[in-house]
Amino acid sequence: MELQLALDLVNIPEAIELVKEVQDSIDIVEIGTPIINSEGHAAVRAMKNAYPNLTVLADIKIMDAAGYEVSQASKAGADIITILGAAEDSSIKGAVDEAKKLGKKILVDLIAVKDIEKRAKELDSFGVDYICVHTGYDLQAEGKNSFEDLETIKAVVKNAKTAIAGGIKLETLPEVIKSQPDLIIVGGGITSKDNKNAVAAEMKKLIEESESTVA
Numbered sequence: 001m002e003l004q005l006a007l008d009l010v011n012i013p014e015a016i017e018l019v020k021e022v023q024d025s026i027d028i029v030e031i032g033t034p035i036i037n038s039e040g041h042a043a044v045r046a047m048k049n050a051y052p053n054l055t056v057l058a059d060i061k062i063m064d065a066a067g068y069e070v071s072q073a074s075k076a077g078a079d080i081i082t083i084l085g086a087a088e089d090s091s092i093k094g095a096v097d098e099a100k101k102l103g104k105k106i107l108v109d110l111i112a113v114k115d116i117e118k119r120a121k122e123l124d125s126f127g128v129d130y131i132c133v134h135t136g137y138d139l140q141a142e143g144k145n146s147f148e149d150l151e152t153i154k155a156v157v158k159n160a161k162t163a164i165a166g167g168i169k170l171e172t173l174p175e176v177i178k179s180q181p182d183l184i185i186v187g188g189g190i191t192s193k194d195n196k197n198a199v200a201a202e203m204k205k206l207i208e209e210s211e212s213t214v215a
């Protein structure tokens with residue numbers, strides 16, 4: 001199980017500073033959609049330049065022109081690039097083909113997909129690397145989460161890695177860990193805390209402990 005830190009509500013210098021604090025506790029750093037929307041791929045480039053050994057995910061939530069979008073994010077230094085599960089099958093396949101050519105990975109975000117089980121099966125057959133259940137900020141505000149959806153995709157996804165995002169906190173992490181996703185994505189659960197490194201380190205510890213129990 002890997003831990004991904006999502007950076008959403010910061011600018012480029014703040015993002016780089018924040019990662020300095022928590023880099024030993026995380027496996028992947030995500031340049032979130034809000035940063036990319038306001039600062040563009042410069043944010044991805046700056047993060048990769050600052051931490052060349054860290055896996056960088058560009059959360060660009062592709063919906064169209066997928067091959068081209070993947071090539072641009074890859075050029076900026078992204079190792080993993082996101083596409084929406086609601087995109088056309090041809091877009092998903094285009095993203096996968098381009099990523100394979102460039103040695104990158106594709107994470108599909110199931111945000112707003114209604115039939116999670118059916119779409120996850122289809123996506124799995126297209127050769128994507130990660131399939132992620134995600135409760136976005138707007139549904140988090142209504143008290144929703146993706147814990148049940150994670151169980152649903154775990155039951156049908158056979159090839160891709162499974163991931164979960166959306167409002168995960170230190171207090172709710174044990175429930176997520178129970179379902180054993182391959183990737184756990186946490187934003188505000190770390191970035192909103194005063195001692196970010198202590199929270200990230202505790203999360204990493206809980207993940208590692210659960211793995212030694214399973215093994």
Ligand SMILES: O=C(CO)[C@H](O)[C@H](O)COP(=O)(O)O
Pocket residue numbers: 006007008032033059135136137165166167168185186187188189
């Ligand atoms: O993709 C996102 C929003 O669309 C966020 O990066 C993701 O939801 C993780 O952040 P948080 O833990 O704060 O919900």
